[in-house]
Amino acid sequence: MATEGPPLRGAREPVGRRGFLLCLPALAAASRLLAQTAPPIRVRTINHLALLSSDPEDALDFYQGLFGMPIQARHGPTALLRVGTGPQFLAIGPAGGEPPRISHFCVGVENFDADDLVSRLEDHGFTRATDSSDSLSGGPMKVRVQMRGPEWGGSPDGTPHVYLGDPDGIVVQLQHPSYCGGASVLGNLCNAPEPADHLGLISLSGLGPPAMSVSDATRSRTFYHSLLGLDVRAHQTASQTRGIDDVRLNVENLSVDRAREALTRFGVKPRDVGVSAAGVSFADPDGLVIQLQDARQGQPVD
Numbered sequence: 001m002a003t004e005g006p007p008l009r010g011a012r013e014p015v016g017r018r019g020f021l022l023c024l025p026a027l028a029a030a031s032r033l034l035a036q037t038a039p040p041i042r043v044r045t046i047n048h049l050a051l052l053s054s055d056p057e058d059a060l061d062f063y064q065g066l067f068g069m070p071i072q073a074r075h076g077p078t079a080l081l082r083v084g085t086g087p088q089f090l091a092i093g094p095a096g097g098e099p100p101r102i103s104h105f106c107v108g109v110e111n112f113d114a115d116d117l118v119s120r121l122e123d124h125g126f127t128r129a130t131d132s133s134d135s136l137s138g139g140p141m142k143v144r145v146q147m148r149g150p151e152w153g154g155s156p157d158g159t160p161h162v163y164l165g166d167p168d169g170i171v172v173q174l175q176h177p178s179y180c181g182g183a184s185v186l187g188n189l190c191n192a193p194e195p196a197d198h199l200g201l202i203s204l205s206g207l208g209p210p211a212m213s214v215s216d217a218t219r220s221r222t223f224y225h226s227l228l229g230l231d232v233r234a235h236q237t238a239s240q241t242r243g244i245d246d247v248r249l250n251v252e253n254l255s256v257d258r259a260r261e262a263l264t265r266f267g268v269k270p271r272d273v274g275v276s277a278a279g280v281s282f283a284d285p286d287g288l289v290i291q292l293q294d295a296r297q298g299q300p301v302d
Contacts, residue, residue: 021209021212039229040123041109042111042229043108044108047089048089049090049106050102051092052095054100062284066202068203076152078091083207083249105210105244108175112175118162138163139165139169147161157185161175176188203251204249205295213241246291249292250297251293251294252294252295
C-alpha cells in the first residue's frame with residue numbers, strides 16, 4: 001500500500017460526469033462574502049499538491065529539467081519542489097506499488113491551530129479518524145492530525161498536519177499560509193533550497209486552483225463554499241473516478257506557442273485535449289495531467 005507523508009504519531013462507487021474547478025474568490029468579493037456567510041475556516045492560499053509517482057527520481061528529474069524547480073524541503077523519500085518563489089510547492093513521493101495519482105491538495109488557512117481546526121470541523125459534522133487507514137484523512141467527513149517530527153524535517157515537538165476528507169473522500173490538508181514543509185510548529189522554517197541541475201525551459205509563478213471529479217457537484221460546491229469559503233470557477237467534464245484531475249501551474253504572460261515549443265524540445269507531446277488560447281496541457285512520466293495556464297487565469301475572480 002502507498003505511504004504518503006510522515007509516519008503517524010499518536011468499493012469505489014460510480015460517479016457522475018460533472019466535475020468542477022475550485023478557486024479563491026477575489027479579495028474584495030471575499031470580504032463581502034465572508035461577512036455574510038462566515039465560513040468556519042477561511043482559506044487564504046492554495047499551498048501545495050502532492051503527487052505519488054511510480055518512480056520518484058524519474059519524476060523529480062522531469063519536473064526539475066522542465067521547470068528548474070529547486071527542492072524546498074524533504075520529508076523522508078518525498079521531495080518538495082518549490083513553485084515560483086514559494087512557499088507553494090509540489091510534493092513528489094513514492095506510490096508504493098499503487099497507481100500514481102495526485103493524492104491531495106493543501107490550502108493555507110488563517111489563524112492556523114490544529115486543535116481549534118479539529119474542533120470547528122467536528123462542529124460541522126466531521127468525526128476524528130481513529131483507525132490506521134491508509135487514507136490520510138481516514139475517509140469521507142473524517143479529520144486526522146499527523147505530527148511530523150524532526151526525523152522528517154519537522155519541529156522537535158512535532159509539526160501538526162491537519163487532513164480532512166470531503167464528502168467523496170478527496171483529501172484536503174490545512175496548514176498556515178506560510179507553510180513550506182519545513183520546521184517549527186507552523187512548518188514555515190525552510191533552509192535554503194537545493195538548486196536544480198538545470199535552469200528549466202519554463203518558469204513557473206504559482207499554483208492554480210485544483211480541478212476535481214466528484215459524485216455530486218451540487219453537494220461538493222455547497223461543502224467547499226460553506227466550510228472553506230471556496231468558490232467554483234467552472235464546471236467541466238469529469239473523469240470516471242473521484243479525485244483531483246490535474247495539476248495547474250501558473251506562468252506569467254503565458255505564450256501557448258512558446259510553451260508547446262518548449263515541451264516539444266523537452267520530448268513531451270502537448271495534449272490535444274485541454275489546449276486553448278488560455279493554456280496547454282501534457283502528461284508527466286506517470287501519465288498525470290499537467291496544465292499550464294496564464295497566471296491571470298489562476299487569480300481569484302469576481
